[in-house]
Amino acid sequence: MPIGLDHSVSRAIAIPQPAAVDGAAIALNSNVLVLNKFYQAIRVINVKRAFSLLCRELAEVIHIETNTHSQSKWLNLDFDSWRDLSQLKAEFEPDEYEWIHTVRFQIAVPRIIRLLAYDKLPRQDVKLNRRNIYARDSNRCQYCGKKYPTTELSLDHITPKSQGGRTTWENLVCCCVKCNVRKGGRTPDQAKLRLVTKPAKPRRSPVITIRLADERYWSWKQFLDNAYWTVELK
Numbered sequence: 001m002p003i004g005l006d007h008s009v010s011r012a013i014a015i016p017q018p019a020a021v022d023g024a025a026i027a028l029n030s031n032v033l034v035l036n037k038f039y040q041a042i043r044v045i046n047v048k049r050a051f052s053l054l055c056r057e058l059a060e061v062i063h064i065e066t067n068t069h070s071q072s073k074w075l076n077l078d079f080d081s082w083r084d085l086s087q088l089k090a091e092f093e094p095d096e097y098e099w100i101h102t103v104r105f106q107i108a109v110p111r112i113i114r115l116l117a118y119d120k121l122p123r124q125d126v127k128l129n130r131r132n133i134y135a136r137d138s139n140r141c142q143y144c145g146k147k148y149p150t151t152e153l154s155l156d157h158i159t160p161k162s163q164g165g166r167t168t169w170e171n172l173v174c175c176c177v178k179c180n181v182r183k184g185g186r187t188p189d190q191a192k193l194r195l196v197t198k199p200a201k202p203r204r205s206p207v208i209t210i211r212l213a214d215e216r217y218w219s220w221k222q223f224l225d226n227a228y229w230t231v232e233l234k
């Protein structure tokens with residue numbers, strides 16, 4: 001399948017280096033939600049990768065327009081149609097989008113694309129890994145409640161492994177160095193520490209949940225909820 005093997009930038013569009021164009025750095029840092037052919041959200045990718053898929057006609061843009069009555073409709077657009085629509089947007093709603101400038105034209109960064117031939121279902125399980133636990137806990141030490149940069153946090157087994165604690169969503173939290181030292185190889189009770197929140201397994205990727213808080217990505221919501229409600233139960 002196309003997804004996963006794409007590192008090249010298509011010939012059809014020259015993505016500028018971030019330093020070359022004002023605003024390009026912001027645009028290149030945007031995220032694009034990827035749907036499978038059944039409109040189910042499967043992952044988040046960067047702009048370069050999204051344009052490469054579009055240019056090679058492996059994907060189309062899903063654009064959501066909201067009218068004055070707050071009704072929304074979807075448009076399915078190929079690369080050329082999206083470029084044409086971008087010209088209108090550039091004129092009337094330039095602030096609503098991030099822009100990629102090429103020698104001959106500028107094009108808006110799409111928020112959502114759909115893979116035309118990819119029919120695999122989204123993974124239902126959120127991976128238990130460091131990144132997702134930090135994201136679930138919003139980089140907040142779950143004992144003192146303070147926020148730290150990722151480099152100053154570690155993972156803590158609430159019930160230590162030495163006391164039979166398991167590596168699960170319910171038994172892992174992120175924790176600052178100071179609290180980690182204070183807790184040592186003990187349970188919170190033994191160390192007289194209290195958890196700020198009860199850890200649980202998130203329903204969807206916590207990384208996506210963080211992006212949803214950014215209003216630029218409001219249009220993702222219906223597809224994420226849709227995936228949640230329509231995925232077949234096993």
Ligand SMILES: [Zn+2]
Nearest residue numbers: 141144176179
């Ligand atoms: Zn702490």
